[in-house]
Amino acid sequence: MSLDQPAPPAGQDDSTGREFTSALEDDDVLRAEHVSKRFGAVTALVDVNLHLRKGEILGLIGDNGAGKSTLLKILCGFQRPDAGRLIVNGEEVQLRSVDHARALGVDAVYQDLALINQLSVYHNMFLKREKVHWPLLANRGMRRAARNYLDEMGVNIPSVDAQVASLSGGQRQAIAIARTVYSEAKILLLDEPLAAMGVKEAAIIMELVRDLKRRREVSMIIIAHNYGQVLEVCDRVNLLQHGEITLDKQSKDTSVQELNDIVVEEYRRALEQRQRAAS
Amino acid sequence: MSQVTEQSPSLLGPSGGTGSRALGLVRSGLGIFVRQREATVFVVMIGLLLYFGIAYNSGFVSQVNAVDLLSENAAPIAIIAIGEVLLLICGEIDLSVGFTFTLAPFVMLYLNIYYHVPALLAIICGLLTGLVAGWVNGFITVTLRVPSFITTIGTGFIMGSMALVFSHAEPQEIPAATVNYGKWIGADSWAQIIWAVALVAIFHIVLTRTRWGLHTIAVGGNALGAREAGINSGMIKYGNFMITGVMGALVGIQTAFYNNTIDPLAGGYQPMFYGVIAAVIGGTAMLGGSGTILGAFFGAIALSTLTDGFDVAGISANPLGIIFGIAIIVAMVVNVQLARLREAGRSV
Ligand SMILES: Nc1ncnc2c1ncn2[C@@H]1O[C@H](COP(=O)(O)OP(=O)(O)OP(=O)(O)O)[C@@H](O)[C@H]1O
Ligand SMILES: [Mg+2]
Numbered sequence: 001m002s003l004d005q006p007a008p009p010a011g012q013d014d015s016t017g018r019e020f021t022s023a024l025e026d027d028d029v030l031r032a033e034h035v036s037k038r039f040g041a042v043t044a045l046v047d048v049n050l051h052l053r054k055g056e057i058l059g060l061i062g063d064n065g066a067g068k069s070t071l072l073k074i075l076c077g078f079q080r081p082d083a084g085r086l087i088v089n090g091e092e093v094q095l096r097s098v099d100h101a102r103a104l105g106v107d108a109v110y111q112d113l114a115l116i117n118q119l120s121v122y123h124n125m126f127l128k129r130e131k132v133h134w135p136l137l138a139n140r141g142m143r144r145a146a147r148n149y150l151d152e153m154g155v156n157i158p159s160v161d162a163q164v165a166s167l168s169g170g171q172r173q174a175i176a177i178a179r180t181v182y183s184e185a186k187i188l189l190l191d192e193p194l195a196a197m198g199v200k201e202a203a204i205i206m207e208l209v210r211d212l213k214r215r216r217e218v219s220m221i222i223i224a225h226n227y228g229q230v231l232e233v234c235d236r237v238n239l240l241q242h243g244e245i246t247l248d249k250q251s252k253d254t255s256v257q258e259l260n261d262i263v264v265e266e267y268r269r270a271l272e273q274r275q276r277a278a279s
Numbered sequence: 280m281s282q283v284t285e286q287s288p289s290l291l292g293p294s295g296g297t298g299s300r301a302l303g304l305v306r307s308g309l310g311i312f313v314r315q316r317e318a319t320v321f322v323v324m325i326g327l328l329l330y331f332g333i334a335y336n337s338g339f340v341s342q343v344n345a346v347d348l349l350s351e352n353a354a355p356i357a358i359i360a361i362g363e364v365l366l367l368i369c370g371e372i373d374l375s376v377g378f379t380f381t382l383a384p385f386v387m388l389y390l391n392i393y394y395h396v397p398a399l400l401a402i403i404c405g406l407l408t409g410l411v412a413g414w415v416n417g418f419i420t421v422t423l424r425v426p427s428f429i430t431t432i433g434t435g436f437i438m439g440s441m442a443l444v445f446s447h448a449e450p451q452e453i454p455a456a457t458v459n460y461g462k463w464i465g466a467d468s469w470a471q472i473i474w475a476v477a478l479v480a481i482f483h484i485v486l487t488r489t490r491w492g493l494h495t496i497a498v499g500g501n502a503l504g505a506r507e508a509g510i511n512s513g514m515i516k517y518g519n520f521m522i523t524g525v526m527g528a529l530v531g532i533q534t535a536f537y538n539n540t541i542d543p544l545a546g547g548y549q550p551m552f553y554g555v556i557a558a559v560i561g562g563t564a565m566l567g568g569s570g571t572i573l574g575a576f577f578g579a580i581a582l583s584t585l586t587d588g589f590d591v592a593g594i595s596a597n598p599l600g601i602i603f604g605i606a607i608i609v610a611m612v613v614n615v616q617l618a619r620l621r622e623a624g625r626s627v
Contacts, residue, residue, distance in 0.1 A: 078506070078507055097509065098507065098509035099509045102509065108507075110507050112503065112504065112507070113504070114503070114504035114505075114507035114508050115501070115504060116496065116497045116500040116501045116505065116508075116568075117500055117501065117568070118496055118499075118500040118568040118569050119493070119496060119497065119500065123493060127497060127508045127510070128494075128509040130490050130493065132490065135489055136484075136488045136489060137488055137489060137490065137493065139488075
């Protein structure tokens with residue numbers, strides 16, 4: 001019903017005057033409207049308007065501390081926004097918890113990976129989604145499934161019985177991604193999924209992302225710092241600056257050069273301002 | 280497509296020709312020993328039992344002493360240690376559990392004598408004292424965010440003092456109506472050890488084979504990560520405080536039946552400290568994230584073998600603390616060093 005409302009205000013009140021091409025569309029699976037979030041004196045998000053279409057891969061970029069992870073944690077139910085609306089599959093929701101978001105088909109890979117060092121690979125992969133023969137854990141089933149997923153992904157993890165503490169950064173990241181990707185969620189939020197990946201592993205993950213999109217009609221938001229990778233795998237790019245989305249473009253309409261220029265330009269302007277203020 | 284067989288080629292490591300089979304067996308035997316956290320304390324326990332058994336044959340190996348050792352000394356420590364292991368793993372501690380021990384049998388007594396609550400119900404209410412104490416500890420620690428070290432010192436004082444007020448600081452008689460149940464609970468010489476073994480077995484499975492155990496480890500191993508994964512860490516901690524409280528109450532009621540008196544000076548800090556020490560020398564990390572209930576059980580037997588053994592040996596109480604302290608520290612040193620070996624072994 002709320003979908004029928006023509007031209008939501010988000011697209012219009014673009015006070016920054018910068019490009020903001022997207023109108024919110026009818027087949028959005030996820031929307032954030034006027035979302036804000038403060039941590040004490042720090043305002044992480046001022047007024048975020050973002051939408052994700054069905055089957056779309058959206059790249060979210062921005063400087064360190066821009067608020068990308070904060071936005072992701074709000075979208076996956078881990079944190080609550082101070083104000084604003086979230087709309088999942090056309091219905092406005094107040095996400096109560098990570099579990100609640102999961103029940104709606106939204107799942108996230110966190111920047112810190114949320115792995116438990118003391119547990120084995122397969123227990124981590126099924127954490128909070130354990131297979132159970134009540135009252136006992138169905139360890140054998142989880143072990144086998146974990147092995148299958150990792151083999152299918154093509155990542156090199158010697159043993160699913162190994163403690164996560166003993167794995168490399170890239171292996172840990174692969175496990176965090178695998179557990180979300182194979183969770184049946186339809187909306188995946190990935191916070192810097194390629195940060196610790198080698199060239200080959202990054203290629204594997206990017207292929208996996210494309211494959212997911214093709215086969216399971218999954219929609220995704222991917223936070224990344226490497227604009228080349230973002231443009232390669234994402235359909236659309238959003239730039240988060242000063243707590244707002246200041247750029248929203250189809251990948252094919254922009255380039256690494258342009259994104260670089262915008263960010264560098266921004267930096268130069270801030271520097272000039274500071275110098276002017278100092279003198 | 281999904282029928283990929285389980286394969287873990289590098290599990291056995293790169294070595295392993297058929298010729299070196301015997302050597303391999305020895306190595307894997309050593310490997311199990313090093314890998315199994317309970318192994319150290321198990322060896323310590325057997326060593327102590329053998330030492331006192333051989334050195335003080337006639338006194339130590341008697342049946343009377345075995346019952347004393349296990350039912351009177353080891354079982355209460357082991358039962359309290361169950362709760363402390365769970366709490367330590369999820370990053371908390373309960374210093375008040377010995378006072379739950381003190382208070383619970385008085386609750387049973389007063390409900391039965393003054394409020395005419397039927398005996399069995401009164402016993403159950405005594406156990407529920409522990410549940411309530413655990414809930415209060417959870418509320419103050421989790422909801423009001425006071426470190427459990429402080430929380431439980433506070434609640435410990437309160438419960439200890441309540442027991443003194445209730446009893447006018449005088450030992451009280453076991454209510455006659457409850458005596459029939461008493462022999463099942465703790466009066467019978469083997470009752471406590473059977474309870475201890477059963478509870479250790481149950482909670483060993485809870486810790487290693489159920490979601491509750493897995494989530495307890497997760498909360499202590501990475502508090503933020505566990506919450507991000509969707510685990511309700513507050514609920515896990517509340518639950519483990521409540522389990523610990525019930526364990527304390529049970530031991531208190533058992534001890535009252537065993538001694539055939541309800542003593543306001545029973546319990547206190549000592550059983551709690553023994554429980555924590557048993558947990559830690561058994562292989563539970565003080566900083567959370569890992570632990571074993573089986574190890575704590577062996578630790579409880581080792582500790583009570585020491586006290587009991589010195590008793591039989593007729594060593595006076597004065598230097599006992601010195602030997603006890605050294606034994607605890609030595610056990611911990613061995614533990615820590617073996618844990619380092621385990622870490623190293625894992626990367627090979
Ligand atoms: N739990 C928190 N408590 C206090 N401040 C926080 C918290 N989480 C984030 N912040 C602050 O909010 C701002 C945005 O942080 P966020 O992690 O969202 O940035 P980011 O865009 O993900 O950066 P990066 O690229 O470095 O990961 C930062 O200034 C950060 O210090
Ligand atoms: Mg971030």
